[in-house]
Amino acid sequence: MTDLLALPFMQRALIAALFTGLAAPVVGTYLVQRRLALMGDGLGHVAVTGVALGLWTGAAPTWTAVLVAVVGAVLIEVIRERGHTSGDVALALLFYGGIAGGILITGLAGQSATTLNQYLFGSLTTLAVGDVWFTIALAAVVVVLGVGLAPQLFTVAQDQDFARVAGLRVRGYNLLVAVLAAVTVTVAMRTVGLLLVSALMVVPVATSQQVMRTFRRTMALAVALGVGASVGGLLLAAYLSVAADLTVATGPTIVLLALACFALTWPIGSWLRHRERARSPFPEVPGEEEVVVAASAHPHQHGPDCGHPAIRHGDHVDYVHDGHRHAPHEEHYDEH
Ligand SMILES: [Zn+2]
Numbered sequence: 001m002t003d004l005l006a007l008p009f010m011q012r013a014l015i016a017a018l019f020t021g022l023a024a025p026v027v028g029t030y031l032v033q034r035r036l037a038l039m040g041d042g043l044g045h046v047a048v049t050g051v052a053l054g055l056w057t058g059a060a061p062t063w064t065a066v067l068v069a070v071v072g073a074v075l076i077e078v079i080r081e082r083g084h085t086s087g088d089v090a091l092a093l094l095f096y097g098g099i100a101g102g103i104l105i106t107g108l109a110g111q112s113a114t115t116l117n118q119y120l121f122g123s124l125t126t127l128a129v130g131d132v133w134f135t136i137a138l139a140a141v142v143v144v145l146g147v148g149l150a151p152q153l154f155t156v157a158q159d160q161d162f163a164r165v166a167g168l169r170v171r172g173y174n175l176l177v178a179v180l181a182a183v184t185v186t187v188a189m190r191t192v193g194l195l196l197v198s199a200l201m202v203v204p205v206a207t208s209q210q211v212m213r214t215f216r217r218t219m220a221l222a223v224a225l226g227v228g229a230s231v232g233g234l235l236l237a238a239y240l241s242v243a244a245d246l247t248v249a250t251g252p253t254i255v256l257l258a259l260a261c262f263a264l265t266w267p268i269g270s271w272l273r274h275r276e277r278a279r280s281p282f283p284e285v286p287g288e289e290e291v292v293v294a295a296s297a298h299p300h301q302h303g304p305d306c307g308h309p310a311i312r313h314g315d316h317v318d319y320v321h322d323g324h325r326h327a328p329h330e331e332h333y334d335e336h
């Protein structure tokens with residue numbers, strides 16, 4: 001095993017795995033919080049076209065992938081913001097287009113499926129020195145912005161209406177998370193591959209959420225688990241490949257290791273949830289005091305078909321959204 005660690009390609013792989021493990025759960029925390037766990041998956045599909053464009057034009061596939069994934073992320077945010085029910089379908093079309101276009105262009109470029117496979121399923125052990133620097137630089141950007149802007153980003157992820165009232169530029173921050181997710185997808189592309197990228201962003205966060213209750217701790221443990229899974233998975237795959245003379249793919253080993261952690265933590269999480277429920281059998285009820293929120297904080301007038309659940313409350317109707325019950329009252333909304 002120590003002989004293996006002395007090999008330059010193995011050292012490059014370890015550095016890339018370490019930085020991917022650091023960056024992916026940082027962005028993943030915001031995506032999971034906003035219930036966008038599958039966004040990374042979609043971006044991974046879109047990035048396939050980016051890789052293929054690189055193979056076709058002779059440009060570095062990593063850079064074309066970043067470019068196309070960022071454009072895809074902005075498109076996804078715009079579609080989501082419109083909030084139409086057809087948004088779902090629009091996103092699906094974007095993702096299918098990404099993967100189909102990518103495979104078509106790879107063929108046009110005269111490249112074999114094997115070349116594309118390096119990006120679809122990861123290929124840590126074939127990294128060049130330039131690839132490692134690329135991974136370090138982009139991962140650093142993601143970690144610095146993701147952790148540095150944590151207070152604002154978390155407020156937005158938690159409750160968009162509150163964030164708007166508090167004067168945060170919700171739209172800008174949402175866009176930032178989408179772009180960081182796109183960059184992370186490209187960072188993780190060579191580690192776990194575009195088809196499994198999302199797993200490294202989501203599974204460590206889901207595991208961490210089993211045992212952690214606050215946002216900061218969830219993120220911290222998720223990052224530790226992400227690094228553990230990516231470095232551990234790489235070492236495990238390398239060890240099995242050498243010791244047992246098997247062909248063990250690194251990307252899937254990393255993802256399965258992360259999933260194993262989730263499976264092991266599940267019983268602890270369910271015990272903790274059971275204990276919490278036993279302590280406070282009733283869900284928290286908002287206090288009696290009346291909170292007034294400016295009507296401008298709402299992007300639309302609540303009404304019979306605005307999509308928010310309506311509840312009859314004495315002489316008026318309350319609309320439920322993002323955890324509050326709001327009733328229109330003259331120029332503002334009362335919180336009930
Ligand atoms: Zn409404």
Ligand SMILES: [Zn+2]
Pocket residue numbers: 161293298321324326
């Ligand atoms: Zn509200």
Ligand SMILES: [Zn+2]
Pocket residue numbers: 313316317318327336
């Ligand atoms: Zn009411």
